[in-house]
Amino acid sequence: MLADDLNSFPTVPRLSGSDLTRLEQLLANLRERTGTFLGYPVAKDFDCSALAPFLDLPLNNLGDPFAPSTYQVDSREFEREVVAFAARLLRAEEDSWWGYVGNGGSEGNLYGLYLARELFPQGMVYFSQGTHYSVSKNLHLLGMRHIMIRSQASGEIDYEDLRETLRVHRDVVPIMFANIGTTMTEGKDDIGRIRRIFQELAISRFYIHSDAALCGFIAPFLKPRPAFDFADGADSISISGHKFIGSPIPCGIVLARKRHVERIARSIAYIGNLDTTISGSRNGLTPLIMWLAIRQLGEEGFRARVARSLEVADYACTRLQQAGVAAWRNPNAITVVFPTPAETVCRRWQLASADGASHLVVLPNVSKGQIDCFVADLAAGGCR
Amino acid sequence: MLADDLNSFPTVPRLSGSDLTRLEQLLANLRERTGTFLGYPVAKDFDCSALAPFLDLPLNNLGDPFAPSTYQVDSREFEREVVAFAARLLRAEEDSWWGYVGNGGSEGNLYGLYLARELFPQGMVYFSQGTHYSVSKNLHLLGMRHIMIRSQASGEIDYEDLRETLRVHRDVVPIMFANIGTTMTEGKDDIGRIRRIFQELAISRFYIHSDAALCGFIAPFLKPRPAFDFADGADSISISGHKFIGSPIPCGIVLARKRHVERIARSIAYIGNLDTTISGSRNGLTPLIMWLAIRQLGEEGFRARVARSLEVADYACTRLQQAGVAAWRNPNAITVVFPTPAETVCRRWQLASADGASHLVVLPNVSKGQIDCFVADLAAGGCR
Amino acid sequence: MLADDLNSFPTVPRLSGSDLTRLEQLLANLRERTGTFLGYPVAKDFDCSALAPFLDLPLNNLGDPFAPSTYQVDSREFEREVVAFAARLLRAEEDSWWGYVGNGGSEGNLYGLYLARELFPQGMVYFSQGTHYSVSKNLHLLGMRHIMIRSQASGEIDYEDLRETLRVHRDVVPIMFANIGTTMTEGKDDIGRIRRIFQELAISRFYIHSDAALCGFIAPFLKPRPAFDFADGADSISISGHKFIGSPIPCGIVLARKRHVERIARSIAYIGNLDTTISGSRNGLTPLIMWLAIRQLGEEGFRARVARSLEVADYACTRLQQAGVAAWRNPNAITVVFPTPAETVCRRWQLASADGASHLVVLPNVSKGQIDCFVADLAAGGCR
Amino acid sequence: MLADDLNSFPTVPRLSGSDLTRLEQLLANLRERTGTFLGYPVAKDFDCSALAPFLDLPLNNLGDPFAPSTYQVDSREFEREVVAFAARLLRAEEDSWWGYVGNGGSEGNLYGLYLARELFPQGMVYFSQGTHYSVSKNLHLLGMRHIMIRSQASGEIDYEDLRETLRVHRDVVPIMFANIGTTMTEGKDDIGRIRRIFQELAISRFYIHSDAALCGFIAPFLKPRPAFDFADGADSISISGHKFIGSPIPCGIVLARKRHVERIARSIAYIGNLDTTISGSRNGLTPLIMWLAIRQLGEEGFRARVARSLEVADYACTRLQQAGVAAWRNPNAITVVFPTPAETVCRRWQLASADGASHLVVLPNVSKGQIDCFVADLAAGGCR
Known part of the structure; x- marks a missing residue:
């Protein structure tokens, strides 16, 4: 019997006409x-058409992408290439890293915090006010002690508040949750500066997780290069795949120092399994989507995307200011912040708002024409 | 400016010829x-071709499918229909349930246990030896006390051991993790019987989670109907989408009593957000995949799939026994268990093995012809 | 300048005549x-005269014997041979073990319990009534939860009490402290039987430490071979060097599964050091003493020592019984137990006593002549 | 029967020729x-030849040296003299102290911290950055809260940082771990000054442990006399025997206020034993080694050793500076610090290095001739 015969399943009934219409309408x-939409940090310029045929297969990247598996309908080889590309970009030392493609930046953060908890069960997590709310959810899930530190207006952590807070908790190992691009203002915490604070306080044991959901593939191309990656001292880094890179399915890359992961692996070994991922059964399509982006663009392609975004972001900020809107952005940020405009404008452009501020995230797909269009609309509709 | 113009992005570079070849080869x-493969519980007879065009869109079912969202590129309306279909099938009382489409059975179990922990922070989790290893991982993640209970040979929990163990821990609220189809033998725990044990021991507060990864869409059609769903007393149920239903991407449906979820919502409220899902950014394609299956098959279609699977499973068991193999299956199970055959046979059919046993999972796509082919191969290769 | 010149120190003043006399008198x-003395488990038939010249050197086996060291005045090469010999005797799988020569059985037990605590911080230690008091001291030092289990009259643990106690604590990982020869009666816990109890109770995660202070080099030569070593399931084993082997300085060998030790090593790495031993600066003479014994005797020499001890122990037991003393010993034990005799007899033969019982430990140096002499004395002095 | 007959054991087989050769080669x-070697703090000018005959005896200083013991093959009487000598030197009030000879400075520190934990289970340990890594290991073993305080360049603790840190933790009893000679630079913490800080902060309950591993027998002879001993307010003191005193076997003397030890004795009493040492079975040879040194040298002999060491250390510092090496030493220190030289020089003289610095420890056996030799070598090899 041939494999082809084995694949000849009984036919699935076809979708009804009305259902088909609903789908087309959607x-x-x-x-x-x-x-x-201009207000969500989600790139739209990806092309995954080459992957359509894979929708016919029961893909499943079961368990650790670097461990052998009996289930072979997977894309784990391509996944390993994606993770290796990111490891290089984030300056992980050769053979010292581990990672996988997961379901998004949030899972990556959960993973980093989980590693930190296994290493330092009594550790204290520090994160700034600008941190995404999902981090608090994750800390609650993991049952970790934590302290929220003040943010500066830029969204960057308030280093003085951090220092003073660390000072009164020098008996517990700090677990630093650093934002490499906060959600609202794209503020970036400087982990070099944070490590100098640790040094001043004679804190020799610590863990640093970089939440580089938006900026993981931006920051490596900036000048000056922000201090956020493995060479700068991060222990784990989480990057979203559906933000700056672009993907039809939320996904993310998480990377961590191998020795930390081996420590977890060992603690799981007693359960009789070496799966160090969080999910077990894992999406096999998203690694292909990431792989596609990486092969289509390459490092130079990403560099060009960053340059283009920065240029348009600068243009947007200037145009808004010219239109009398109190817009601003952090240095080298693609996020432009301004007072929340009228409801109708918010709805039309799907703008999120918090504390009276809204933002554009100028992803590579955003053109100056779109900015013009938005500014015109805003000028017409006025600010709230 | 028209939306069409807004969508005209700079073109993504095309994939190189060699990369394209690699993808085609994959x-x-x-x-x-x-x-x-016959050894993995993964149906292959799905048809998602209608969804290919959605691979062009930045879909994201952000947060709770039942809460409003400003991000509108989602399939949350279709997701709600999927969850509602499942709620009906699992006999949830109207308006008393909540749920979402997540990344698989493991996430569903994590969610159920998380709910239980929020309700009963000091509760003790009980689960049988046959339970999937990912449950131990999840319990470790959540930091929950737990006791493993003996299994019967069938894979069903040993009720005597459960009773005796509960008896010595009557001071802590039991959180029952029930298997509705263990991984190896498809043993099903009877939650009716478990509730009677609670009653005998005068245990009035408890939580029951049904891990119906494989059997969530099978059990409702069996006669006698196993005791496993909301009407039987479950507080939450997890079902895999990529197992019996079939999906190119691992996914799952998790359902829970609404009042439990509201309780979590409350405990999360201090974070300032009502997102009760685990992920935040969520896959918008898998709800469409589930929706497609549900609309294509309907309840009657699923009933027919179950009947067909049972028939072929019975055929497989008989044929193996006739060939001299000590095969067996639980009543109404689609899993056929037999002594692990020779290495070459295992590799060819991707059979997993544990403690000297392997199994076929006779999903709806498995035909008698395939069974014949497998039995012939096994007869030739011999048992290990 | 030559090394010899570098070694020409200013002369140390000589000891005064009276001090010399005191030393000679001692x-x-x-x-x-x-x-x-016949009552202490301390062999006297060792010959370390070859090591006298080493008393001139500042020997120090700094840190892990298997890690490189800049301090080179050590005997770590010989130490590794000693540990390897013991690993073979105790059936550790090749390349799967680690160990060192420490300051005695008590340090070995502390080390094993420390490993267990690092692996299972919430684990519960179980040990029998016959356990040496230093174990309670160590548990207090380490801050570990523990339960003392009843002993049988033989000194072996009461398996029924163990089972029932485990049953009510199935939610915490058991850390079994097994006696392979209790101090008073040389009762040996059967770790095979203990593991079967774990299995019955569906306890899949546990740690077993064998305190083989006296019997570590006896048990491997017994028929039937007691279940106590790595092949039997021990995670760590402690053996005294100054008991059955014989040494002028208390010492011991501790062995553990390498993966457990690596786990500790990793947790210490954050301190900036890979020293996994307890002491740091370590005795360099005792590894040479152990090495000498191993090279002088070899496996066959130890086998002969065991045979001789058993024969004389049997003789002693019989002679005492013939003399009307209610003496007894466990099967294959070299310890002969009898009611505590008169004070004068105890003092003369340095007999320890507890709960009205005393014992002879028939080490290889004990002759039938000595036994005769002791029995005669006892007969004259009578029992208390 | 005579004792001589009782000692006539069966002859131990002789070592083979090749083994003997290996031993001679070692x-x-x-x-x-x-x-x-000049880089390790280990004196080489000791003469223990008088102790060679003791290698034939199963010496064991079982338990507390001041409590009665039935095992009589010990040197506990001599041990008590050693401890008494040290107690006088360290100005313990008569009858108010207790101590024993243990396996080295690290055990002494463990003992002091253990005492402190028993007295103040919730206490917070403070120690400077220059503290030996084994202290962190011990704190982990004991499960004690701790804070690392900044060091000054000299290696002495930063009193300002200490004061500020104490200020925010005035609710927990401080346990001061004072270095009386740090490993790298021989920085000495001034416990008089530390007590004044306690006083300023109205902290009336505290514990001070002096780690005088190197300087325990140096500091009493210095002018001005550093504040470090019992008269200065220490609660326990640890001294190494194999560092300044000199010994072929690592050993140490630990001393503590008797009332603290009695408190531990009480807490151990429930175990049914009054053994307050850590090991139980203890080395009987090292007390004799210490006794020998004390009787050979006497207080005056030690005073002379200190003077000689200081003179040669001064000479070494000057000579290095003259050779253009940026060498320095703390006032009254025998440790000379300089930039780490070339690899070959480090290997030849067994120099340890940390953070780019290495050191000579000018013990009494080091002559000006050796210093000349080293400086010449360094000049030839150059600094790294």
Whole structure:
């Protein structure tokens, strides 16, 4: 019997006409809505059409991408290439790193914090006010002690508050949750400076996780290069795949120092399994999506995307200011912040708002034309 | 400016010829490997071709599918229909349930246990020896006390051991993790019987989670109907989407009593957010995949799939026994267990093995012809 | 300048005549006292005269014997041979073990319990009533939860009490402290039987430490071979060097599964050091003493020592019984237990006593002549 | 029967010729290597030849040296004299102290910290950055809260940082771990000054442990006399025997206020034993080695050793500076610090290095001739 015969399943009933119509309608609506958002940090210029045939297969990247598996309908080889590309970009020392493609930046953060907890069960997590709310959810899930530190107006952590808070907790190992691009203002914590604070306080044991959801593939191309990666002292880093890189499915890359992961692996070994991922059964399509982006763009392609985004972000900020809007952005940021405009404008452009501020995230797909269009609309609608 | 113009991004560079070849080669390999596995509980007869166009869109089912969201490029309306279909099938009382489509059965179990921990922080989790190893991982993640209970040979929990163990821990609220189909033998714990044990011991507060990864869409159609769902007393249920239902991406449906989830929502409220899902950013494609299956098959379609699987499973068991193999299966199970055959046979059919036993999982796509082919191969290769 | 010149120190003043006399007197007294003890488990038939010249050197086996060291005045090469010999005897799998020569059985037990605590910080230690008091001291030092289990009259643990106690604590990982020869009666816990109890109770994670202070080099030569070593499931084993082997300085060998030790090593790495031993600066003479014994005797020499001891122990037991003393011993034990005799007899033969019982430990140096002499004395002095 | 007859054991087989050769080769190698180290704080000018005959005896200083013991093959009487000598030197009030000879400075520190934990289970340990890594290991073993305080360049603790840190933890009893000679620079913490800080902060309950591993027998002879001993307020003191005193076996003397030890004795009493030492079975040879040194040298002999060491240390510092090396030493220190020289020089003289610095420890056996030799070598090899 041939494999082909083995694949000849009983036919699945076809979708009814009305259902098909609903699906087509959804597609049309989504296309339209996709056109008009500027407020979410989600790139739209990806091309995954080459992956459509894979929708026929029961893909499953079971367990650790670097461990052998009996289940072979997977894309783990491509996943390893993706993770290796990111490891190089984030200056991990050769053979000293481990990672996988997960379901998004949030899972990557959960993973980093989980590693930190296994290493320092009594550790104290520090993170700034600008940190995404999902981090608090994760800390609650993991049952970790934590302290929220003040943010500066830029969204960057308030180093003085951090120093003073660390000072009164020098008996517990600090677990630093660093934002490499906060959600609202793209503020970046400087982990070099944070490590100098540790040094001043004679804190020799610590853990640093970089939440580089948005900026993981931006920061390596900036000048000056922000202090955020493995060479700068990070123990683990989380990057979103569906933000700056672009993906039809939320996904992310998480990287960590191998020796930390081996420590977890060992603690799981008693359970009789070496799976160090969080999910077990894992999406096999998203590694291909990431792989596609990496092969299509290469390091130079990403560099060009960053340059383009920065240029348009600068343009947007200037144009808004010219239009009388109190817009601003952090140095080298692609996020432009301004007072929340009228409700209608917010709805049309799907702007999120918090504490009276809204933002554009100028991803590589955003053109100056779109900015013009938005500024015109804003000028017409006025600020709230 | 029209939405169309807003969607005209700078073109993504095309994939190189050699990369394209690698991708085509992967596709070919995966197709071949898909043909020859019988040992994994993964249905192959799904048809998602209608969803290919959605791979162009930055879909993201952000947060709770039942809460409003400003991000509108999502399939949350379809997700709600999927969850509602499952709630009906699992006999949840109207308006008393909540749920979402997550990344697989493991996430569903994590969610159920998390709910239980929020309700009963000092609770003790009980689960049988046959439980999937990922549950121990999740319990470690959540920091929950737990006791492993003996299994019967069938894979069903040993009720006597459970009773005696509960008896010495009557001061802590039991959190029952029930297997509705263990990984190796498809043993099903009877939550009706478990509740009677609680009653005998005058235990009035408890939590029951049903891990119905494989059998969530099978058990409702069996006669007698196993005791496992909301009407039987479950507080939360996890079902895999990529097992019996079939999906190119691992996914799952998790359902829980609404009042439990509201309780979590409350405890998360101090974070300032009502997102009760684990991930935050969520896959928008898998709800469509589930929706497609549900609309294509309907309840009757699923009933027919179950009947067909049981028939072929019975055929497989008989044929193996006739060939001299000590095969067996639990009543109404689609899993056929037998002594682990020779290495070459295991590799060819991607059979997992544990403690000297292997199994076929007779999903709806498995035909009698394939069974014949397997039995012939086994007869030739011999048992280990 | 030559090394010889570098070694020409200013002369140390000589000892005064009276001090010299005191030292000579001590030596004479100790020689006499050595002759007349039968109640301590301390072999006297060793010959370390070849090591006298090493008393001139500042020996120090700094840190882990298997890690490189800049301090080179050590005997770590010989230490590794000693540990390897013991690993073979105790059936450790090749390349899967680690160990060192420490300051005695008590340090070995502390080390094993420390490893267990690092692996299972919430684990519960179980040990029998017959356990040496230093174990309680160590548990207090380490801050570990523990439960004392009843002993049988033989000194072996009461398996029924163990089972029932484990049953009510199935939510915490058990850390079994097994006696392979209790101090008073040389009762040996059967770790095979203990593991079967774990299995019955579906306890899949546990740690077993064998305190083989006296019997570590006896048990491997017994028929039937007691279940106590790595092949039987021990995670760590402690053996005294100054008991059955014989040494002028208390010492011991501790062995553990390498993966456990690596786990500790990693947790210490954050301190900036890979020293996994307890002491740091370590005795360099005792590894040479152990090495000497191993090279002088070899495996066959130890086998002969065991045979001789058992024969004389049997003789002693019989002779005492013939003399009307209610003496007994465990099967294959070299310890003969009897009611505590008169004070004068106890003092003369340095007999320890507890709960009305005393014992002879028939080490290889004990002759039938000595036994006769002791029995005669006892007969004259009578029992208390 | 005579004791002599009782001592006539069966003859131990002789060592084979090749083994004997290996032993002789080791001895020769060690002698050579001993000649060429200057970087380790280990005196070489001891003469223990008088103790060779004791290698024939099963010496064991079981338990507390001040409590009665039935095992009489010990040197506990001599041990008590050693401890008494040290107690006088360290100005313990008569009858108010207790101590024993243990396995080295590290055990002494463990003992002091253990005492402190028993007295103040919730106490916070403070120690400077220059503290030996084994202290962190011990704190981990004991499970004690601790804070590392900044060091000054000299290696002495930063009193300002200490004061500020104490200020924020005035609710927990401080346990001061004072270095009386740090490993790298021989920085000495001033416990008088530390007590004044306690006083300023109205901290009336505290514990001070002096780690005088190197300087325990140096500091009493210095002018001005450093504040470090019992009269200065220490609660326990640890001294190494194999550092300044000199010993072929690592050993140490630990001393503590008697009332603290009695408190531990009480807490151990429930175990049914009054053994307050850590080991139980203890080395009987090292007390004799210490006794020998004390009787050979007397207080005056030690005073002379200190004077000689200081003179040669001063000479070494000057000569290095003259040779253009940026050498320095703390006032009254025998440790000379300088930039780490070339690899070959480090290897030849067994120099340890940390953070780019190395050191000579000018023990009494080091002559000006050796210093000349080293400086010449360094000048030839150059600094790294």
